[in-house]
Amino acid sequence: ISSIIQKFKAKKYLLLSMITLIFMSVGAFIGVFEEVIPLVPIMIILSKKLGWDTKIGLGMSILAAGFGFSAAITNPFTIGVAQQLAQLPLFSGFLYRIIIFIIVYALLDLFLIYSAKKIDTKPSFDDFGFEYEKPNKKSLIWTSVCFGLMFLSIALSPFVPFLQDYNLILIALYFLLAGLGAGFFSALDNKEVLRTFLSGSLSMAPGIILIMLATGVKHLITISGVMDTILYNVVNGMENQSNFFVILGAFFFTLAANFFIGSGSAKAFIIIPILNPLLDLANISRQLGVLAFQLGDGFSNMFYPTNAVLLVALGLGSFSYSKWFKWTVLLQLAIIVLSVLFLFIGLKVGY
DSSP states (O other), X not given: OHHHHHHHTTOHHHHHHHHHHHHHHHHHHHOOSGGGGGGHHHHHHHHHHTTOOHHHHHIIXXXXXXXXXXXXXXXXXXIIHHHHHTTOOTTTTHHHHHHHHHHHHHHHHHHHXXXXXXXXXXXXXXXXXXXXXXXXXXXXXXXXXXXXXXXXXXXXXXXXXXXXXXXXXXXXXXXXXXXXXXXHHSSSOHHHHHHHHHHHHHHTHHHXXXXXXXXXXXXXXHHTTHHHHHXXXXXXXXXXXXXXXXXXXXXXXXXXXXXXXXXHHHHHHHXXXXXXXHHHHTTOOXXXXXXXXXXXXXXXXGTXXXXXXXXXXXXXXXXXXXXXXXXXXXXXXXXXXXXXHHHHHHHHHTO
16 A cells, blocks of 8 residues: 555545546446455555545445446446346447446546545655554465455356355455454464454444344335335336336336345346336337446445445445435436436437
């Protein structure tokens, strides 16, 4: 981290833009989202060393990945699945999605730079507040193996269905094993290792409670049949309406469904087969329907309190959801306006 800061100390806003682009790109091209959680603490540390705060670290990591996931170009978990269900060539229509990605990136980058400049404390780049110590060899080997396995599972997740379902759990397991193992292999006393682990676990307790509550809400909505009722009424309401109303209905329904169903692939299997005949009757291309689904699916992952990945990331940064809400609400509203504009243009040009 200190090496990066020294290299970009006179161009730290360029560094912010570069990191944001990298995180957005991995989300847009390969569908990486929850897999960036291991990097969130590192980005928070980097942000603080650059004179900013926790929210900028969260913004250029998890927020950027989430926005890239939705402003996607070849995301296999949303676009790939949705296009297959819509019987479209895989990753077709990517040129318009590239334009959307560029516009969303520009908006997010300006938002982060504006926020960073408001809190810039102009730190001293000569004093990073820590001293480098040569790591214990056994601890280093153990940690490297754990992180190697973690990144291997991330790399294989697009091709292995099992990993897609349990990747977040596996990442947590690798972190747990890496942290505890590094402590036990080091010169630290075992009691000190366990005491430090428990102290860190307690700091995450509020986030764990929120995740459990959010999961409970989603489960109740699903088993009670409320989701089915909403879906039925939406479909009836979209019949015999104008083309623009139908495509907006597809977008806003996906946006609402994302509150209850976090998985993009799962939503695709529920929504796309229902949208297909409606789009055909309204003489709207299925490609535009996939775009409406894509835009409605991802951005709100970084806003809804029912999204476990967001809550975990906020917990890692000890950043409350209320602060996150206040910071990102206008950005989310701007994204909704942009999404409607993208769909309107797509409808007019016959996308």
